[in-house]
Each structure stands twice: as structure tokens, then as C-alpha cells.
Amino acid sequence: MIYADNAATTAISEGALKTFIKVNEETWGNPSSLYTFGQKAKEILEGTREDIAKAIGAEFPREIFFTSGGSEADNQAIISAARLGERKGKKHIVSSAFEHHAVLHTLEKLKKEGFEITLVDVHENGLVVPSEVEAAIKEDTCLVTIMYANNEIGTIQPIKEIGEICHKKGVLFHTDAVQAIGHLPINVADENIDMLSASAHKFHGPKGVGFLYVKKGIALTNIIEGGAQERGKRAGTENVAGIAAMGTALKEALDNLDDNAKKLSEKRDRIIKGLKEIEHSAINGDETKRLPSNVNFCFEGIEGESLLLLLDDRGIAASSGSACTSGSLDPSHVLLAIGRVHDVAHGSLRLSIGEDITDEDVEYIIKNVKEVVEYLRSFSPVWRNLVAGKAEFIL
Amino acid sequence: MALYSEKVMDHFRNPRNVGVIEDANGIGEVGNAKCGDIMKMYLKIEDGIIEDVKFETFGCGSAIASSSMATELIKGKPVEDAMKLTNEAVAEALDGLPDYKMHCSVLAEEAIKSALEDYESRKK
Numbered sequence: 159m160i161y162a163d164n165a166a167t168t169a170i171s172e173g174a175l176k177t178f179i180k181v182n183e184e185t186w187g188n189p190s191s192l193y194t195f196g197q198k199a200k201e202i203l204e205g206t207r208e209d210i211a212k213a214i215g216a217e218f219p220r221e222i223f224f225t226s227g228g229s230e231a232d233n234q235a236i237i238s239a240a241r242l243g244e245r246k247g248k249k250h251i252v253s254s255a256f257e258h259h260a261v262l263h264t265l266e267k268l269k270k271e272g273f274e275i276t277l278v279d280v281h282e283n284g285l286v287v288p289s290e291v292e293a294a295i296k297e298d299t300c301l302v303t304i305m306y307a308n309n310e311i312g313t314i315q316p317i318k319e320i321g322e323i324c325h326k327k328g329v330l331f332h333t334d335a336v337q338a339i340g341h342l343p344i345n346v347a348d349e350n351i352d353m354l355s356a357s358a359h360k361f362h363g364p365k366g367v368g369f370l371y372v373k374k375g376i377a378l379t380n381i382i383e384g385g386a387q388e389r390g391k392r393a394g395t396e397n398v399a400g401i402a403a404m405g406t407a408l409k410e411a412l413d414n415l416d417d418n419a420k421k422l423s424e425k426r427d428r429i430i431k432g433l434k435e436i437e438h439s440a441i442n443g444d445e446t447k448r449l450p451s452n453v454n455f456c457f458e459g460i461e462g463e464s465l466l467l468l469l470d471d472r473g474i475a476a477s478s479g480s481a482c483t484s485g486s487l488d489p490s491h492v493l494l495a496i497g498r499v500h501d502v503a504h505g506s507l508r509l510s511i512g513e514d515i516t517d518e519d520v521e522y523i524i525k526n527v528k529e530v531v532e533y534l535r536s537f538s539p540v541w542r543n544l545v546a547g548k549a550e551f552i553l
Numbered sequence: 554m555a556l557y558s559e560k561v562m563d564h565f566r567n568p569r570n571v572g573v574i575e576d577a578n579g580i581g582e583v584g585n586a587k588c589g590d591i592m593k594m595y596l597k598i599e600d601g602i603i604e605d606v607k608f609e610t611f612g613c614g615s616a617i618a619s620s621s622m623a624t625e626l627i628k629g630k631p632v633e634d635a636m637k638l639t640n641e642a643v644a645e646a647l648d649g650l651p652d653y654k655m656h657c658s659v660l661a662e663e664a665i666k667s668a669l670e671d672y673e674s675r676k677k
């Protein structure tokens with residue numbers, strides 16, 4: 159199988175798995191226990207916190223809060239900023255239309271509570287424009303939350319510039335960096351980031367573990383009440399082995415970041431070049447300001463689920479933003495946000511390649527996507543109408 | 554757990570009666586309000602019997618398999634029988650569809666009904 163769905167999740171690395179097993183075997187005590195065996199687990203926990211803080215340029219280890227993953231981190235960051243704002247009568251939040259649902263649904267919830275939400279445009283190229291964020295900020299804005307890199311189309315946002323604007327205006331800035339951490343160099347201090355969400359399983363760590371970076375001085379609101387773990391801000395006995403494995407995975411990812419990025423973007427560009435040869439197709443999102451692993455295309459006249467099933471038969475695991483692939487039968491909100499109409503969003507394909515991809519894999523992917531698209535078009539009434547001139551090509 | 558039954562995958566991978574009938578005397582095209590998919594049915598009817606049927610589909614695996622199965626169920630049958638084809642019968646013949654994919658089989662039923670109506674209206 160060629161696994162080209164690394165944006166959905168990644169394989170746990172050998173090193174991270176070793177750490178996970180080792181900690182579970184040898185240091186499975188409760189870090190809150192006062193005897194030596196528990197304190198050993200505490201040491202691992204705090205050591206990892208230190209490593210992660212250093213890795214992202216945080217000033218203090220205590221600015222890292224371990225969570226169950228990206229969704230929880232997003233929820234807690236946004237709710238916390240909202241509660242802080244609320245106290246000062248600030249109930250306006252700026253975000254973008256193509257955020258992950260962990261962000262958008264949290265914002266929806268706040269909207270029902272009376273918060274006002276402004277979603278800035280992400281334009282055809284899938285990029286937020288900093289001056290438009292600035293224009294959206296008002297007197298009562300308490301938070302700007304813009305993702306670092308989009309999970310579907312991979313576009314990388316001008317985070318540093320947006321952060322600078324937020325700081326100038328005295329507004330908190332959160333970024334969902336779930337797709338970016340471990341793949342792009344990130345430094346929270348240099349990039350003016352106040353809060354950042356991350357999830358281990360997107361950088362070859364285990365699932366169900368993540369962290370939230372919160373700059374000193376920003377008070378968190380609990381999402382999970384209970385014990386005094388995570389300085390009272392996140393209850394529940396810590397997933398020590400998972401957290402330690404996340405630390406290992408992040409270290410490995412950052413140690414190899416440049417090499418991986420270089421290799422992946424070279425392969426990515428070759429796939430993009432190959433798929434562009436398919437007529438009436440278009441790449442989604444800016445071609446260069448995108449994650450090294452992300453390829454996303456729309457092919458006119460076909461539907462994405464059948465494309466995925468046939469690629470699966472040929473040993474390629476990928477994903478699509480087609481309405482038919484979502485339980486809700488709505489096309490991807492990301493593709494709609496960059497202006498793809500429903501019909502075109504239907505024929506979308508996301509390939510998110512992994513570091514183990516070979517030259518043969520690249521050729522195999524291009525050849526098979528071409529064949530399957532051609533096959534599906536051969537009996538598509540939509541394609542027939544387009545070719546016959548009864549409808550106009552959009553792409 | 555697989556998304557679809559073996560039967561669905563078989564009809565999806567090797568769809569029966571795919572294509573166009575140039576001299577069709579009943580053609581129906583319907584769209585799916587739910588997800589925006591489109592199905593087109595071509596019928597060749599002689600002496601009240603469906604001599605030939607072909608389809609084209611722009612849609613998901615379940616939509617393609619439903620079209621394929623629906624054509625098999627009506628091929629060689631009298632028009633009156635084809636009129637009675639239901640989406641449940643199509644889904645059942647496919648060994649079932651996931652709940653949220655039932656509407657794809659509705660598309661097949663509607664495409665056939667629409668083609669039959671076209672045939673009736675041409676007769677007048």
C-alpha cells in the first residue's frame with residue numbers, strides 16, 4: 159500500500175513506539191503519587207514538557223499543557239480566550255472560514271452564547287491576508303485564531319505577520335498548528351504566538367495525545383474538571399507513555415525537518431506536475447506556500463468517493479472533500495471557502511505523502527490517478543455534457 | 554469493517570450495462586438533491602419489453618453500484634414491471650447499503666422512472 163493520507167494520521171515511528179512501550183513497562187506509576195516510583199513517572203512527564211517547550215521556543219516548560227490531542231487543545235484555547243475577553247466585555251473573535259471543525263464548532267458554540275464571530279476570507283489561493291485580519295479586529299476583539307497550515311489543502315498562513323498585528327492591537331493570538339508542528343520550523347516567540355495547538359499523531363507520535371502552548375500570564379479555563387493535574391487546568395491522570403512518545407516523535411521530526419521537507423516537496427512537486435497533465439483539473443491552494451506533503455486537486459466531471467475506492471483497489475490510500483465521502487453529505491467547507499463550487503469540490507483528491515515515499519511511488523500515483531479519472535469520466539453524464547458543449551467547463 | 558458489501562463492490566468495480574444507447578427511445582436524467590450527483594438512464598423498449606438498458610453515473614460507489622444493479626433488475630422485463638422497481642429492491646439486491654447511502658439507490662429508481670416517462674411521452 160502507498161499510504162498517502164498522512165494529514166489524517168501518521169504511522170507511529172519506531173522510536174516513539176519504543177518509548178511508549180518502555181514507559182508503560184518500566185515507569186507506569188501515577189505521576190501524582192509521592193513515592194519514588196510515581197515520581198519517576200513525574201520526571202518523565204516534566205522532562206518531556208521541558209523538551210517540547212524548548213523545541214517550539216517557549217520560555218517556560220509550564221507553558222506546555224498536555225491534552226488528549228488537537229481538538230481538546232483547540233477547544234480549551236478558544237474557550238479560555240473567550241472567558242478572559244468576556245470579563246472585560248470583549249465578545250468578538252476573528253478566525254477564518256477554513257479552520258478545522260474543532261475550531262469552527264467551538265466558535266459556533268460561543269456564537270450561541272452571544273459572541274460575535276468574524277471569519278476572514280481565505281481567497282482562491284487558500285491564504286489569509288494579514289491586513290484583512292487587522293481590518294477585522296475591533297475594540298471588543300478578544301481573540302484571533304488562524305490555523306498554521308490547512309489540513310485539506312496544506313496552505314501555510316502568514317502566522318508571524320498575523321501575530322504581529324495581534325500584539326500591536328493587544329489581542330490574543332491562537333494558532334491551530336496541528337498540521338504544521340514537526341513539519342515546519344516553528345518558534346512561538348519569534349512568531350508572536352500566544353497559544354498553539356498540536357497533536358502527536360500528525361508527526362508520527364501516538365493518537366490521543368497532544369499539547370497546548372499557552373504563554374505565561376494567560377489564564378486557562380478548564381474543559382475537564384477533576385484532579386489537580388496540569389497545574390489544575392486539565393484534570394485526569396496523565397497519559398505518561400503517550401506524552402513521552404510524543405516527545406520522542408517531535409524530537410525525531412525536528413532533527414530531520416529540513417531533510418524531510420526537501421525530499422517531500424520535491425516529490426510533491428512532481429506529483430503536482432504529473433496531475434496537472436490531466437485536462438480540466440486544478441490544484442487547490444497556493445502551489446508553493448503549502449505543506450511539503452500536500453497535494454490537493456479537483457478533477458471536473460467525476461466524484462471523489464468512487465475515485466478513492468478505485469485508488470484503494472490499486473493500493474493507494476488517499477482522501478477527498480466530496481460530499482459523498484462525508485457523513486453529512488456536504489462538500490468540504492475548505493474547498494467551498496476557496497471558491498470551489500459544489501460540482502467541482504465533488505471531484506477532489508487529497509494526497510498527503512509520507513517520508514518513506516519512493517520515486518516509483520510517485521510514478522505509480524500519477525499513472526493510476528490519471529487512469530482512474532479517465533475511467534470515471536468515460537461514463538460520467540456530467541463529463542459527457544461538458545465535452546458536448548452542453549455545459550461550460552469550470553476548470 | 555468494509556464500507557460496502559461484497560455485492561456493492563462487485564457492481565462498483567465491474568458495473569453492468571455502462572454506456573449509452575444511441576437509438577434509445579426512453580432517456581431519463583435525474584440529480585440528487587442531497588449530494589449533487591447525477592444519473593442518466595437509456596432504454597431501448599420494443600413491444601413493451603426493455604430490450605436494452607444502459608446508464609451513466611456521476612456519483613459515489615453506492616450510486617454506481619445502484620445504477621448497475623437497477624439495470625440488471627429491469628433488463629428483459631416488461632415495462633410494467635420496471636415501473637414497479639423500488640429503491641429498496643435495488644438496495645436489497647445489493648445486500649444492503651449503509652443508511653446514509655440509501656438515497657443513492659433512490660437516484661437509480663428515479664432515473665428509471667424518468668426514462669420510462671420519457672418513453673411514454675414519446676409514444677403520444
Ligand SMILES: Cc1ncc(COP(=O)(O)O)c(C=O)c1O
Nearest residue numbers: 227228229258260309336337357
Ligand atoms: C488542523 C487540525 N486541527 C485539529 C485536528 C484535531 O486533532 P486531533 O485528532 O488530535 O483531535 C486535526 C486533525 O484531524 C487537524 O488537522
Ligand code: FES
Nearest residue numbers: 482588612613657
Ligand atoms: S451519490 Fe453522493 S453519496 Fe451516493
